[in-house]
Amino acid sequence: MSNLADSSRPARPAIAWIGLGIMGSPMSENLIKAGYSVTGFTLEQDKLDRLSAAGGTAAKSIAEAVKDADVIVTMVPASPQVEAIAYGPDGILENARPGALIVDMSSITPQTSVDLAKAAKEKGLRVLDAPVSGGEAGAIEAVLSIMVGGDQADFDEAKPLFDALGKTIVLCGPHGSGQTVKAANQLIVAVNIQACAEAVVFLEKSGVNLQAALDVLNGGLAGSTVLTRKKDNFLNRDFKPGFRIDLHHKDMGIVTDAARNVGAALPVGAVVAQLVASLRAQGDGGLDHSALLRSVERLSGAEL
Secondary structure: OOOOOOOOOOEEEEEEEEEEOOOHHHHHHHHOOOOOOOEEEEOOHHHHHHHHHOEEEEOOHHHHHHEEEEEEEEOOOOOOHHHHHHHHOOOOHHHHHOOOOEEEOOOOOOOHHHHHHHHHHOOOOEEEOEEEEEEHHHHHOOOOOEEEEOHHHHHHHHHHHHHEEEEEEEEOOOOHHHHHHHHHHHHHHHHHHHHHHHHHHOOOHOOOOOHHHHHHHOOOOOOHHHHHHHHHHHHHHOOOOOOOHHHHHEEEEEEHHHHHHHOOHHHHHHHHHHHHHHHHHHOOOOHHHHHHHHHHHHHOOOOO
């Protein structure tokens, strides 16, 4: 198998990037800024045009994107999409060169990551699951938290790439561990947003200056990255998606299912999962997850 640190290969590995959405586009662009050669593929032509404008190379297929890549990064919405791009005659496993490293940065079920690593090993490929936290802003600013599952040697090899994308980068354990930690992350974020949303409605109905209240709350023990990142969303009712309710609904399904499998009770998480599902059912699935505020407003009698 190849080693990305092998002196016979380029100083920086050639990257294939599959999935150029809200997160994938700025992340791939940060790799280009860091000096990596990035060839990308996605289904939307405008996203491919954006990659080309940033200095990357647009491929016409997954096979074309991955055939000469040292590292193949995937960033797609959920497990079915990961399976669709990984398997089959046109997928990554059949077209990547032996020894390549697949870094799946999607948020999927831990079992999907374990299964992918097993299937890839049979093809002479290596896999890390490396989901991220930090949202669109974190992707743009290259300050993501990256939680990784897989082998230590592969993590060490990929670390320079991760350093171009994030600030907190941790190997959490074997394959699937990164996804398990990401599920816990999404549980904490959803509960935190829900608490902030309830506080906003309570403060407004009490006649308190919301800007002042959120500023002082964020300076104390109630402060959080969630409140820092989402404060303006609450104040301005700006729910342009940085991370869509649809995706958080998917993630809450992952964490509640995984918790059930290991016998962990999530009483508050289960309630928030239902609130996320309810908001989605009311047609708000395409909005940012800070739109949980809309659910609290409806429950409090507001007509939106």
